[in-house]
Amino acid sequence: MDIIKCKVLLTAVDAGSFSAAATILGYTPSGVTRIINALEKEIGFAILMRSHKGVKITKDGAQMLPLLRKLVHFHEQTEQLGAQIRGLDVGNLTIGTFYSIAACWLPEIIKAFQSDYPGIKVHTMEGANSDLLHWFEEHRIDCCFFSEYPVEGDWIPLKRDRLVVWLPQDHPKADLSVFPIEEINGAPFIETLPDCNTDIERFLREKKLRPDIRFTTIDNYTTYSMVAAGLGISLNKELMSVNWSGNVAIKPLDPPYYITLGIALPSLHNASPATKKFIAYAQKVIQNKYGEKM
Template identity: 50%
Template sequence: MDTEKCRILLRVIAAGSLSAAAQTLGYTPSGVTRAVNALEREFGFPVLTRSSQGIDVTPNGQRMLPIIREFVRRGDSVRELGLQIQGLEVGELMIGAYYSVAANWLPDIIRSFQAIYPQIRIHILEGDNKQLYGLLNEQKVDCCIISRREYQGEWIFLQYDELVVWLPEDHRLAQGKVYPLAALTEEKFIEPLPGGDTDVAHVLQREGVTRNIQFTALDNYTTYRMVEAGLGVSINNRLMTASWKGKVKILPMDPPRYIELGIAIPSLAEASPAMKRFVDYIRKWVQDRQPVTNTCGN
């Protein structure tokens, strides 16, 4: 069994079909089919079922997936280290990221990182806390840049980010310097990412603040525009609106509240050489370009 066939299988599962995987891999559909068939012969049982709607993973295939992902990851580490010894930096990374991080940090980070390491390819998966920690636990990403939750792997702190209240410009409290959190019970609230284990939900639950949820939105920018339209107020982290311009007043909470942003990774010691390079680069980038006071209380 070789890692390339396993990598093809994982890409087929992620893409949802053999033909879609072939496009992303630069293979012919028949080449992808031959690789998957060869792998199934080695296993002695099918790992996929095919239909006109796409593919599904068989129960036996589901049992094999964690080991296959680990096998590919180990194979990548061996290859990367060998090339690193030769003076070459290569690799392929799958990075999960909070929406605000993906939009406001990663484009600049990846651009400058690839100027140094052009042979390291990076793929980004955006999501909320629930989705991203799920991807980590299923070993579908190498790491996540996210807010802190209870997690079995390692946590690498990056910075604190302030939670702020979004108000329409003509809101009765929009001209204040802070927004008293107790006033939230009187508002029409727009809930971002419902069911996504958000920092907003965590903080309000911890503070015992009841919110009157009038609307929900699965996209943070949609939430922002709904506030701009005067439909209600919302809460998000300050980094989210770093590059947005609109008729929305952004106020700190009273009392102030912060989230802890960092890198969740199964094991930095066991990560591939390319992953270690990327983690080191992110830490330095945040320290140099996103200075904040890291003594904030939660």
């Protein structure tokens, strides 16, 4: 099975249309169509359903998709290892990440990594926990910055981050040094990324807390701005709070609650050379940044 055809197919599936895949790959839409038609003929059944709105995977195609992703993944690993043996450092690396880590950690990590390995292209996919788990299970990402969570694979801890509450500066509890978690019950609340299995959702379930969810957003900064406007309180990781300033009081919880952030991947032993190098750089940057080693 031709690996190029498989890559074109996966790009079309992920992009949602032949024209979008053509733009990403530098092909013409008709070229993408011919390649996928040839692959479907080779396999013996339709993989994609076409419509004027784009493409969707067929039922038979959905069964093939995980194997095709693995095929492309292991082909990439083979190419990287061959390049390493020849004394070259080339390849592609796809990183899954939280929005907070993408903003606060990744620029510094990628800068250090690219200075030594400019031939390795780094792609990022940002999302919530539910997105990251889905991409991880589908082998769409090589590794994933993630909160500690039961996944099939290896887990490399990087840093413990505490949960903090965001309060309007005129909130009655804004002058306290810590915020009692029982005060969350019934409080007007702004939730970021609802129904995405976030760390905040898991914390509220674990502690059996029921805030009065007045508003929901899909962006942390929007939530922060709504808290500053006095529309409610919210919760977030401390990491997400360090780069912004505004009319928001940021308080640790009482009792404190910590979340371990790290990197998940299917197998460190079987990871590509580029993935192993990238993880080593991430560990070094985070250790230098915070002065802690886990």
